[in-house]
Amino acid sequence: MIRDKKKRPSGRFISILALMIVIFSLDLPFVAMPYYADAQDFTYYENESEASAELREDMKERKSSSAIGIKGKTNQEGLQQVIGELIEKATEHTGKPDEGDYILFQYSSYKGKASTQISGVSPVVEIEYDLSYYDDAEQEAEVDKKVEEIMENLDLESKMDYEKISAIHDYICDNVEYEAAVDDNDIKRTAYGALIEGRAVCQGYSVILYRLLLEAGIDNRIIFGDGLSPDGTTGPHTWNIVKLYGKYYYIDITWDDALGGHDYFLVPAGAGFEDEHKADDKYKEDSFTERYPMAEEAFNTKIESLLTGLEGIASSITDSMRMFFRRNE
DSSP, X not given: XXXXXXXXXXXXXXXXXXXXXXXXXXXXXXXXXXXOOOGGGOEEESSHHHHHHHHHHHHHTTOSEEEEEEETOOOGGGHHHHHHHHHHHHXXXXXXXXXXXXXXXXXXXXXXXXEEEEETTEEEXXXXXXXXXXXXXXXXXXXXXXXXXXXXXXXXXXXXXXXXXXXXXXXXXXXXXXXXXXXXXXXXXXXXXXXXXXXEOHHHHHHHHHHHHHHTTOOEEXXXXXXXXXXXXXXXXXXXXXXXXXXXXXXOHHHHHHHTSOTTEEEOTTXXXXXXXXXXXXXXXXXXXXXXXXXSSOOOHHHHHHHHHHHHHHHHHHHHHHHHHHHTO
16 A cells, blocks of 8 residues: 555554565575586685675675585585575674675575585585575665765764664655555565665665664664554564664664654663564574663663763863864974
């Protein structure tokens, strides 16, 4: 359903859950099987960390295939595990705007096949991936240019973190329209759909919020799970957690845009957000919750104002000191 921004629905909840197929939450269609290729097709890496870095670069460039070799891997039964582990490592959160969740939520599927080989006198594993994405390299290039333009226009360098988050949140709400359904090419799941076409489902909203916040130096993650309506119906949904002064807060920018407000902006844990948003189990593991501690109280904007004032005083003192030393040179 196409929504007119001038006619926003009233009420706290709007049923705007996009039916998404998030491939990483399913059993992925890969197989471990013998694969034979010429040696020059592969670059051999010392370990999985180095190999995953190469796979990450291939995915950033939206390459449809990637051939990777790893030295010293000989366990035939573990090939399928290695195929999956490399994908996981390649899409891990790094803090770089065009990596991590930005890749994870914009590639749609992969197939991998692998074999153990002997290269010279050393055993190696050779893996070939077939990769599919919701967008392509040319579209990503357009997004890169648009992101650069947005960051320049928002002029965030002199702003505090709360101001940066607010400015990016409001820019997206003002310039992206919610799309109730996706078509065959799924472009509305992407940053391209959000920024260039101006229409996105929740996944596209979350992806571009992730990208722009990291461009501004604000750490955040995309969370996948279910959104819950008051009548108990559920549907796949994405939202973000955003770091502000050491703690993380929830932002559901899709629902904020639909409702025309800030009801889902920087919400702490225990404030009702979790009643309508049920995160996938992997986001509840200790390794995740310890790395991303949620705030337990609402963010106090007065603290932000105080910090802004102190920053201004520090800047004035610095300027005065510089003038003093210049006069006495």
